[in-house]
Amino acid sequence: MLELRDVHASYGKIKALHGVTITAPAGKVTSLLGANGAGKTTTMRVITGLLPATGSVVFDGAQILGLRPDRIVRRGLSMVPERRELFTEMTVGENLRLGAYTRSDDKEIRRDIEGVLDLFPRLRERFGQISATLSGGEQQMLTIARALMAKPKFLILDEPSLGLAPKLVDEIFDIIDRIRPTGMSMLLVEQNVRAALAVSDYAYLMETGEIRLSGTAAEIEADPSVQDAYLGT
Amino acid sequence: MRRVRRPFLWWLALLAVLMAWPLVASEYRVFQAGVIASTAIMALGLVIVTGVAGQVSLAQAAFSAIGAYGAALLATKLGVPAYFGIPLAAALAGVAGYGLGLASLRLGGHYLALVTMAMTAIVQVGLTHWETLTGGALGLMVPPLTVAGKELTSGFALYYVVVPVAFALFLGVSNLMASRLGRVFAALRQSEVALQTLGINVLHYKALAFALSGALGAVGGGLQGLQTTFLDPHGFGIIESVVLVAVIIIGGFRSIPGAVLGSAVFVLIPELLGGFQAYKGVVWAVLLLLMIVLFPGGLAGAGAALAARLRPNAGAAR
Numbered sequence: 057m058l059e060l061r062d063v064h065a066s067y068g069k070i071k072a073l074h075g076v077t078i079t080a081p082a083g084k085v086t087s088l089l090g091a092n093g094a095g096k097t098t099t100m101r102v103i104t105g106l107l108p109a110t111g112s113v114v115f116d117g118a119q120i121l122g123l124r125p126d127r128i129v130r131r132g133l134s135m136v137p138e139r140r141e142l143f144t145e146m147t148v149g150e151n152l153r154l155g156a157y158t159r160s161d162d163k164e165i166r167r168d169i170e171g172v173l174d175l176f177p178r179l180r181e182r183f184g185q186i187s188a189t190l191s192g193g194e195q196q197m198l199t200i201a202r203a204l205m206a207k208p209k210f211l212i213l214d215e216p217s218l219g220l221a222p223k224l225v226d227e228i229f230d231i232i233d234r235i236r237p238t239g240m241s242m243l244l245v246e247q248n249v250r251a252a253l254a255v256s257d258y259a260y261l262m263e264t265g266e267i268r269l270s271g272t273a274a275e276i277e278a279d280p281s282v283q284d285a286y287l288g289t
Numbered sequence: 290m291r292r293v294r295r296p297f298l299w300w301l302a303l304l305a306v307l308m309a310w311p312l313v314a315s316e317y318r319v320f321q322a323g324v325i326a327s328t329a330i331m332a333l334g335l336v337i338v339t340g341v342a343g344q345v346s347l348a349q350a351a352f353s354a355i356g357a358y359g360a361a362l363l364a365t366k367l368g369v370p371a372y373f374g375i376p377l378a379a380a381l382a383g384v385a386g387y388g389l390g391l392a393s394l395r396l397g398g399h400y401l402a403l404v405t406m407a408m409t410a411i412v413q414v415g416l417t418h419w420e421t422l423t424g425g426a427l428g429l430m431v432p433p434l435t436v437a438g439k440e441l442t443s444g445f446a447l448y449y450v451v452v453p454v455a456f457a458l459f460l461g462v463s464n465l466m467a468s469r470l471g472r473v474f475a476a477l478r479q480s481e482v483a484l485q486t487l488g489i490n491v492l493h494y495k496a497l498a499f500a501l502s503g504a505l506g507a508v509g510g511g512l513q514g515l516q517t518t519f520l521d522p523h524g525f526g527i528i529e530s531v532v533l534v535a536v537i538i539i540g541g542f543r544s545i546p547g548a549v550l551g552s553a554v555f556v557l558i559p560e561l562l563g564g565f566q567a568y569k570g571v572v573w574a575v576l577l578l579l580m581i582v583l584f585p586g587g588l589a590g591a592g593a594a595l596a597a598r599l600r601p602n603a604g605a606a607r
Contacts, residue, residue, distance in 0.1 A: 154472060
């Protein structure tokens with residue numbers, strides 16, 4: 057579904073990605089793991105069209121490298137940005153409706169709003185509330201729900217657990233688990249290796265701009281070097 | 290949906306009052322009200338780009354110069370009447386505004402504000418030094434608006450030109466800001482990143498906000514040119530741009546009626562000062578500070594708060 061091949065990118069003279077190759081198949085959760093500065097965010101900026109790169113990024117059978125960010129989203133590749141970027145002065149409902157901005161099928165939009173509210177009952181309770189007044193976890197729910205309103209074929213989640221209390225982190229990964237059965241393809245970008253592996257089918261481990269390890273989530277979890285460096289056992 | 294008619298009736302009532310009032314008011318008051326209306330059109334443009342869309346613009350004086358000089362020059366050099374000249378100049382300012390907005394591709398925040406300031410400076414230098422066209426520092430006479438062979442020069446006659454135009458523009462912008470476009474502008478202010486992830490071409494909408502502000506600035510400038518009958522390049526500088534930002538802050542920043550309230554304060558202050566005109570700048574600055582500290586929502590926000598305070602009795606009774 058989403059395939060990066062030999063992607064190189066740099067910020068000015070500093071090379072940030074040295075030939076990254078990732079395959080994220082349809083209907084599965086693939087996670088991209090690594091510490092701060094490993095190149096996860098850079099990889100995502102390349103995928104979403106925010107940073108020019110060389111190599112190839114194929115989505116749904118078509119080359120998307122070099123396309124404008126909004127064009128990429130319109131092809132069905134949505135990103136949930138990190139730090140819960142909401143329209144903070146708008147209500148939950150208004151945020152959801154803006155999520156469907158690229159669509160014009162009014163009836164279906166209303167049905168999909170019901171759909172995401174079923175998925176996140178907490179948001180139904182808060183429907184008319186200004187989103188700035190939501191808790192951190194609810195805000196993260198809303199960013200994910202809003203992204204789903206665009207009816208993406210593929211969802212990228214950028215550090216969904218960033219800056220949340222441990223209890224809320226569990227809640228967020230629960231949400232991912234709840235979206236999985238809908239058959240949504242996802243790429244999960246995370247520092248929290250343990251939690252991410254628990255909800256993933258496949259995983260890639262990045263270090264200093266390169267893919268260090270790849271495999272099924274179980275294989276990665278069992279790898280001794282991962283055990284040592286990331287899982288602390 | 291069924292309540293659409295009520296605001297419509299309010300607008301209609303407002304129009305009736307605006308059209309009847311000059312019949313009982315003095316010529317001087319009517320002239321002043323006309324100037325408030327043309328200033329408010331310029332301020333309205335700024336409400337869109339700076340208030341709603343969150344892009345600080347110090348280019349509003351440049352846009353109003355394009356409108357004022359554009360319409361006056363079209364009339365003098367080519368004989369184009371103002372009712373065609375002002376819309377033409379507004380279209381030109383709209384295109385210039387879109388171009389200015391595109392500069393935000395590489396520049397954001399304060400840097401974009403600096404670019405808008407530079408635009409005002411460049412336009413003003415152009416007005417001052419392209420003497421063969423603009424009359425330079427000596428200024429330019431604005432030919433009167435002529436409709437059906439009659440020259441409209443009195444404050445009374447121009448009121449009936451400027452106020453209906455302002456009314457239509459305010460009505461139009463009110464509807465536009467309540468539409469999908471208005472919601473995208475507001476979203477732009479709140480999170481550009483989020484907007485981008487929703488498949489919206491952020492650059493285009495930013496440029497569009499600048500284009501609208503430019504066109505409105507030019508209409509306001511063009512109409513005000515007819516009222517003042519004379520254009521001086523000194524009246525279209527960075528200070529004038531800053532003053533317009535102050536106008537919308539005093540009025541209510543994101544508030545559409547606020548644009549009128551702020552403009553009214555701006556036009557009426559010199560009169561309240563009487564013999565103390567020299568202190569106009571100081572009074573204006575103090576007023577601005579007071580508003581920012583005490584009424585961050587401007588006059589419109591203060592009015593709404595007052596209305597809410599008067600109403601709780603009715604709310605408790607229910």
